[in-house]
Amino acid sequence: MGRVRQPIVSVLGHVDHGKTTLLDAIRGCTDVASREPGRITQHIGASEIPLDDIRERCGALVAGRRFRIPGLLFIDTPGHQAFTTLRARGGSLADLAVLVVDIVDGFKPQTLESLNILKKYKTPFVVAANKVDLIQGWHDHPGRSLMESLKEQDEGVLEELDRRVYKLAEAFDREGISAERFDRVSDFTKNVALVPLSARNREGIPDLLLMLVGLAQRFLEGQLTTEEGPAEGTVLEVKEEKGLGTTLDAIIFSGTIERGDTIIVGTGGKPLVTRVKALLRPKPLDEIRDPRQRFDSVKSVTAAAGIKLSAQVLEGVVAGAPLRVVRGDVSEAASKIEEESKPAVETADEGLVVKADAIGSLEALAYELGHAGIPVKRAEVGDIAKRDVVDAATARDRLFRAILGFNSHPLPDAREEIDKGEVTVFENNIIYKLIEDYAAWREKRRLELDKDRRELIVHPGKFMVLPNCVFRVSKPAVVGVRVLAGRLRPGQAVLKEDGRVIGRIKSIQKEGEPVKEAMQGMEVALAIEGVTVGRQLEVEETMYVDIPEGHVRELRKLDLTSDEVECLDRVCFIHARERAFWGK
Numbered sequence: 001m002g003r004v005r006q007p008i009v010s011v012l013g014h015v016d017h018g019k020t021t022l023l024d025a026i027r028g029c030t031d032v033a034s035r036e037p038g039r040i041t042q043h044i045g046a047s048e049i050p051l052d053d054i055r056e057r058c059g060a061l062v063a064g065r066r067f068r069i070p071g072l073l074f075i076d077t078p079g080h081q082a083f084t085t086l087r088a089r090g091g092s093l094a095d096l097a098v099l100v101v102d103i104v105d106g107f108k109p110q111t112l113e114s115l116n117i118l119k120k121y122k123t124p125f126v127v128a129a130n131k132v133d134l135i136q137g138w139h140d141h142p143g144r145s146l147m148e149s150l151k152e153q154d155e156g157v158l159e160e161l162d163r164r165v166y167k168l169a170e171a172f173d174r175e176g177i178s179a180e181r182f183d184r185v186s187d188f189t190k191n192v193a194l195v196p197l198s199a200r201n202r203e204g205i206p207d208l209l210l211m212l213v214g215l216a217q218r219f220l221e222g223q224l225t226t227e228e229g230p231a232e233g234t235v236l237e238v239k240e241e242k243g244l245g246t247t248l249d250a251i252i253f254s255g256t257i258e259r260g261d262t263i264i265v266g267t268g269g270k271p272l273v274t275r276v277k278a279l280l281r282p283k284p285l286d287e288i289r290d291p292r293q294r295f296d297s298v299k300s301v302t303a304a305a306g307i308k309l310s311a312q313v314l315e316g317v318v319a320g321a322p323l324r325v326v327r328g329d330v331s332e333a334a335s336k337i338e339e340e341s342k343p344a345v346e347t348a349d350e351g352l353v354v355k356a357d358a359i360g361s362l363e364a365l366a367y368e369l370g371h372a373g374i375p376v377k378r379a380e381v382g383d384i385a386k387r388d389v390v391d392a393a394t395a396r397d398r399l400f401r402a403i404l405g406f407n408s409h410p411l412p413d414a415r416e417e418i419d420k421g422e423v424t425v426f427e428n429n430i431i432y433k434l435i436e437d438y439a440a441w442r443e444k445r446r447l448e449l450d451k452d453r454r455e456l457i458v459h460p461g462k463f464m465v466l467p468n469c470v471f472r473v474s475k476p477a478v479v480g481v482r483v484l485a486g487r488l489r490p491g492q493a494v495l496k497e498d499g500r501v502i503g504r505i506k507s508i509q510k511e512g513e514p515v516k517e518a519m520q521g522m523e524v525a526l527a528i529e530g531v532t533v534g535r536q537l538e539v540e541e542t543m544y545v546d547i548p549e550g551h552v553r554e555l556r557k558l559d560l561t562s563d564e565v566e567c568l569d570r571v572c573f574i575h576a577r578e579r580a581f582w583g584k
Helices: 019-027 052-062 085-093 111-120 146-149 156-172 205-224 330-341 359-371 384-395 414-420 429-455 548-557 562-576
Strands: 006-011 043-051 071-078 096-102 123-131 179-181 192-196 232-241 244-256 256-258 262-265 270-281 296-298 300-302 306-313 323-326 354-357 376-381 402-406 424-428 462-472 477-488 493-495 500-512 523-529 544-545
Touching: 006 019, 006 111, 006 270, 019 043, 019 096, 019 123, 019 205, 043 052, 043 306, 052 205, 052 306, 071 205, 085 179, 096 205, 111 376, 156 179, 156 192, 156 414, 192 205, 192 414, 205 262, 205 384, 232 306, 256 270, 256 323, 262 330, 270 300, 300 306, 354 384, 359 402, 359 429, 376 384, 384 402, 384 414, 384 429, 402 429, 424 429, 462 523, 477 500, 477 544, 544 562, 548 562
Parallel strands: 006 071, 006 096, 096 123, 123 192, 179 192, 354 376, 354 402, 402 424
Antiparallel strands: 043 071, 232 244, 232 323, 244 306, 256 300, 262 270, 262 323, 270 296, 270 306, 462 477, 462 544, 477 523, 493 500, 493 544, 500 523
16 A cells, blocks of 8 residues: 655735735744735745644644644645736645634635635635634733634624624635534534634644644545656746755655656646756755755655755746656657646737736736736736847737736836836836736726827817907918807818818917817817808808818717707718718
């Protein structure tokens, strides 16, 4: 019979509901959360919690119990606005999950997204109902189990806790899931366990750990049994380490990897075949992304584990790429790796250019954009290059003349193109903020373009020459008029009821001062080129601004007044005498 590996536990939930703080509490004293940009996790991290440590934390809760699993391997997934193929990939790898929900805030949009992923992959999960310490009157008992802590709480606090747990259970029920406080669950195959806790002061952490170990022991032991074989893993991050050069942080989720093994790793192009020079493993309770202690150099690592490795060549490897140990035919494995390394991004003929530092981040960004209804034209891993800027500048829709870079920055040749001002580049290391910034720019840019378009479109205009207001008969004729509908601007052609275009407005004055526009109800003096009063133009005659036929459809899309609509219809009617479908 094979060895029982430690289960992989994925931690999911809404931004700021405390996922990384929870892992800090589980590890005991690390503080990765405070070092994350915006205190929000951006990449997957891995933390190994040995069974001995779990026993020590749980104390009397596990007295007399026997467990076969060697511990738990936690994956801390990014906490962005919605969930992504990176999460979906994490969800598909995870044996168990912890869904973190703020017991005060309750369900948020990202909570539902997390839940959808867990349901999609049928991943068993426990709910960490975090931040019980924010309940009014709660007495802190750092590190204690929830059941011990509840004995020291006032009756009103217990009632409020029950109310909030019930409210969470109702939210799960609306999503078709039966949930109950963990100590009241009689059948864990039918009910999801809610574990009230405080990640900040580590209350309830023993209960959560016991729930996870118990579920793994009872329901997952069969699928955790693993035979020896070539390792399979996922690259978490590519780093430069002093004394080692380029290294890979990775999760090994199957098999064994040894020093000297031939491995195939995904890149932005053809897979890389190389040989492992060194294997390093973080000490238990440490965190691979931001360790406190030196790694242990080891000869081999067996799943499930987070590792760092150095190899002969690692050029071009990208974060999020698959990693495989090969002890046979390289070509077959290489073709599989190449296919798995392609970002799962749906692209369109017209859309944004997006760049990111990792496959998962790229998929995450594209997924978020898809949810926001923003198409992606091209998505690639790497820094922003000149060709990215040139590509973005060719977008027909000016609202897509932008590049989004997640942990991706312009190269020197790209900056020269950016300085031309045709493309706007957004850089951020928090995905939801990156999309918010683009959305704000897009709305502002749309208003600017709408204003420019409105300025170019000839709007309806109707006016009448006032009696006793002929100031010059011709060259140009200068007459006083009242604007009956719409607006008048210099440069516009004047149309008569009989269909003749008789001249063009040269200038407009009001009370002796030039104006750029005359609106409905205003009385102004018009200088009109090409007409003579008494010939083409008569006092008290009503005339119109002539509208180019190509502008009519655009005008129909605008929010015109009823007088402007009537004026536009009249111009169309006048032209239709000559051509029946004019303006249609």
